[in-house]
Amino acid sequence: MRWEWLPDYLPALAEGLLITLEVLVVSVVAGFALAIPLALAQVKGGYLARKLAGAYCSYIRGTPLLMQLYLLYYGIGSLFPLIPGARENLMWLIRLDAIYYVILAFTLSFAGYEAEIMRGAFLSVPGGELEAAEAMGMSPGLVLRRIWFPSAFLKVLPTLTGEVIGQLKSTPLAFTVPVQDLMGVAHKVMQDTYRIYEPLLFVALVYLALTYVIVQAFGRLERLVPQRRSV
């Protein structure tokens, strides 16, 4: 084990960690926001909306995230030259940094997984509560905001820890399209120094620490919510 490279790369690794956290936080928040309409479409939507949202979730959950990322990053970009005028008008899209593609891919992925969970949570809210709210004269939007969503959200809160950790465990894939996240920097160290194990072990340790922090934070969040603990 040789660690003399570490001081030189520590600033870059710290920056990489920030990028990793940025990707994680943005994709979880945006993905969750996107999951709500996707879940509602499957629970309450018409035939077409139900089928489309269901197909989207099956696609996201049935194909590797790596391939979804490649499709967005390489695939979409490769279509532009074929569209007349795209070169002039959409150049900004092609020049866009890889990190935007990574965030988009991870957001779409998290939404697909989370929508499936939210679908179950929405369905598990007792119908009587929703009928009572309706009988009180609440509009559908108000029922969703005041009764349906809060109740469903409390149900998914315990599973959210696992989902967020799952998403954290996906973030190293960002390095496969050139993004200098934590893993990307470690990969650069591997190429520069020809050391394999030390950079990988370092990243592994940081990920373990991040997992621990997330578990603790969500545990605290769950304890904030009053709920019946006895069975």
Next chain:
Amino acid sequence: MHLFAAAVPLWTLLSWGDQGYGDELFWGACHTLEISIFGYALGLGLGLLGAVGKLSSAGLLAKGLNGYTTLFRALPEAILIMLLYYAGTDALNGLFALVGIGALQVSGMVAAIVVLGAVQGAYSTEVLRAAIMAVPKGQIEAAEALGMTRFLRFRRITLPAMLPNALPGLANLWLNITKDSALVSLVGFTELALATQQAAGVSKRYFVLYVTAQAIYLAISQTSIAGFGWAERRLRRGQRGPVAVP
């Protein structure tokens, strides 16, 4: 098709032979299935050993197994697969050198299977342990009272009784390994993901090729979901209550 007027037509791109990449994708998909199936089987074997070990000991063995399942499930699969791949091939080559055979090229497929299986084993251990624990204690005590040996008890009572409990978890693990197998492309084993990447790199037809590859992955996962649903209905024959089918 105006969009693809300048390029090779789609059917040529996906055809068999020198002109197209149909055969490359097909063999890539075969490799994906191969490493998934053997990795899954290896993981199940490790998981069964791990679950029994965790449940039947409280000492050092249980602690070690706890460390294995916790660590392997907490680390990102991509990093774990790279670490295990490099460490495993290095260790093997070191071993060969020690014995005096000299550095051998470890088969990429074997390495991929072992790495995927080791990761899968940690998850399988937890699924199987929970399923075994859900078997009613009375059934095992009854078997004991009948004078069955420990092994016979496990084979005749615990194993068949826990299988329906384990199946949903095992189905999930199978779906996960077919997707995680794409990560083996990061260490250079040519399964479907890497075969697609190579084909796309040469032909520059990224979009079409990635969509095709994803369709193959999707076909694998949807077929598997249907298959596991059938298996669960079959295993739950004779059980009371509504049959939970995904």
